[in-house]
Amino acid sequence: MYIFDSVQKIKREFVSLKKNEVSLYVCGPTVYDDAHLGHAKSALVFDLLSRVLRAEGYNVKYARNITDIDDKIIKKATELGVSIKEITDKYTEAYHADMAHLGIQRPDIEPKATESLDAMFLMIQNLLNRGHAYQISNGDIYFDTASDAEYLSISHRVQNEDEKQNRVLNSNEKKNSADFALWKTIADGDISFDSPFGKGRPGWHLECSAMIEKHLTCKDTKYAIDIHGGGADLLFPHHENEAAQTRCSTNHEIAAYWMHNGFVNIDGEKMSKSLGNSFFIKDALKVYDGEVLRFYLLSTHYRSNFNFNEEDLLASKKRLDKLYRLKKRLFGLEVHSDMQTAFKTKLLDALKDDLNVSTALSVIDEMISLVNETLDSAGKHKELKREAMIDMAYIEELLGFGLENPFEYFQTGVDKETKVKIKELIEERNEAKKAKDFATSDSLRDQILSYGITIMDTPQGTFWERV
């Protein structure tokens, strides 16, 4: 397995800290709004990573947090006059539903900030004890970036002069403008948590470091966990700060490998909360099948930026259609086997190379073509069919494509009445065909097409698909 480490900026062979075990931590959502396509991309990438690692035989411990303490949550709760929990519960549930529609498996651990305060207090205390944090007059506690010689080693940034001079220029008590809050004291007691440092709430960066320490960490290794992932926008300052906290409060670096996924742009423009052009998963799901979205969003390498547009999505759907058409062709054949095939090896090899999905998809397309070709040229081929079934089961397991019933897949979004009507029209057409009344059968086909349905005559009967 090779992974591109976004801190060292090279592709590195993956060697786990502990034999046969992988600890993976990914920054999850702040639950104050619906999840957008960017959340989907990130969750999909690391879902795929965990599947590939498991296929490689690793026992994977995958954690993705839920940030349920945050200014934006508080703001929304205040605006709506409801409790924080009402907001976070609602959007956590929505997040889970969206992810499920995309075929994303639940991580092994989903720690919440509200349930990890103990670990955060511990970390703050450690940082204070070790002289890496300081408290200002209002009670706020900051991380002292100047105290960490390795600060900025994750993002490779250079601190500019303005930042260095901040102590003089800035009126607040922060020693350095890069210093970030570990604990923010709050006067109004409503939305705050009790802590050894007084009432308040934790800084955002702290939660990930604390959760890693609490749930995943290997105590006796150079690194706390194997792989840390998240969106590219988190590299700085979020991951830089996480790394600093862990480095200074424990005796190890936070992660041996860092993976950052690229952005999802909409029509060439970055989707961002501040631009207000977020495309929500739930809205996309109204129009497109979840598996099609999964396929489309995964079809480009995870590190590249992804430009979402309908045209490409439809091209992508046609590609997935091919998989389902083969599944249709082999329908009814039940095969359960762990048999190793050349295809399986090739597919896994592609994904083992820093999740090269493009190559993986080409391996799949070639397999589909080969099977179709063989089946076209010479009838039965029991063994080939069996092997193709085994291969397709592997695609489902590894990539999560092809999970649906192939007939239903092509008929999603068609209501019951239409289905009945189509069935009638097809029967009528088949009568006409039998009588060699092609004028009638063609006009019936046009009528079916007016429902947005295309039909195909096969030796097994007439099948229909939504156009």
Next chain:
RNA sequence: GGCGCCAUCGCCAAGUGGUAAGGCCGGAGCCUGCAAAGCUUCUAUCCCCAGUUCAAAUCUGGGUGGCGCCUCCA
């Protein structure tokens, strides 16, 4: 301004030193009553310039053009 990424067929997109995967679209054909599906087949020398090398889309330097982070963000 600081740091960084990217530029491959009409479109999407792999490949990162050994002579351009795959998909969509399009052309031709096979199959079909006709279609659809499937199959066969055709379509690029890799933004520009210079250099390194026996050999470069792949390395180096310089352009040009996109874009990101530096503020909440996946």
